[in-house]
Amino acid sequence: MTAQQIQVRLFARARELADSDLISVQVGAGTTVARLRQAIAEQYPSLQPLSGQLLIAVDNAYAGEEQLLTEAQEVACFPPVSGG
Amino acid sequence: MKTDSISITDQPIDYAVLTEQVRSHECGAVVLFMGTVREMTAGKQTVALDYEAYPEMADQMLQQLIDETRDQWDVHGIAIEHRVGHLTLGEISVAIAVSSAHRKEAFEAGRFLIDRLKEIVPIWKKENWSDGTTEWEHPGIKTE
Numbered sequence: 001m002t003a004q005q006i007q008v009r010l011f012a013r014a015r016e017l018a019d020s021d022l023i024s025v026q027v028g029a030g031t032t033v034a035r036l037r038q039a040i041a042e043q044y045p046s047l048q049p050l051s052g053q054l055l056i057a058v059d060n061a062y063a064g065e066e067q068l069l070t071e072a073q074e075v076a077c078f079p080p081v082s083g084g
Numbered sequence: 085m086k087t088d089s090i091s092i093t094d095q096p097i098d099y100a101v102l103t104e105q106v107r108s109h110e111c112g113a114v115v116l117f118m119g120t121v122r123e124m125t126a127g128k129q130t131v132a133l134d135y136e137a138y139p140e141m142a143d144q145m146l147q148q149l150i151d152e153t154r155d156q157w158d159v160h161g162i163a164i165e166h167r168v169g170h171l172t173l174g175e176i177s178v179a180i181a182v183s184s185a186h187r188k189e190a191f192e193a194g195r196f197l198i199d200r201l202k203e204i205v206p207i208w209k210k211e212n213w214s215d216g217t218t219e220w221e222h223p224g225i226k227t228e
Binding site for chain 1: 119136137140143144177198202206207208209210221222224225
């Protein structure tokens with residue numbers, strides 16, 4: 001299984017905790033959103049305060065846990081929204 | 085049906101301009117909702133709010149909001165503007181204008197739009213409290 005690097009954009013408190021608006025997460029090929037979530041938790045422990053609450057978006061839409069990911073997609077990770 | 089308008093801006097929102105975008109002689113009703121920066125929240129004093137957006141996705145989600153609204157109500161025009169950046173007390177963070185032939189649709193659609201915006205549009209606010217501390221508002225997460 002080939003490893004791949006997924007670039008993940010971060011926003012709001014996630015961005016501040018990681019001290020970066022873009023992180024690189026190493027995952028196996030054919031990875032899912034659920035596995036990316038797990039990989040983020042392992043590789044970026046600074047995001048621990050938000051664990052379990054982070055939302056994942058793929059190509060500007062909320063992603064389901066079983067959705068497959070590729071390096072070509074735009075992936076973002078952020079806490080629950082609070083606009084308005 | 086009028087062309088709808090959505091925007092994320094770092095400039096002050098001109099709600100008169102926004103409202104004019106939806107006004108029409110086909111409509112007997114225009115509803116304008118504005119969200120403004122409130123000073124007191126549960127006994128704590130705010131001095132400013134910082135808003136951050138994921139702009140590309142926010143545009144998509146705002147368009148989705150408009151589609152969901154049009155699926156449920158026969159409204160004429162919808163205009164939504166959300167501000168980002170540093171806002172002080174009383175400033176407008178969001179404005180939503182809706183027009184329709186009769187008032188019921190405009191009121192209901194306007195209510196739905198702001199409620200749904202707060203659920204799905206990727207924008208966040210950070211409180212700047214009067215004691216000098218800051219705190220992201222992330223519903224469901226205790227930050228202290």
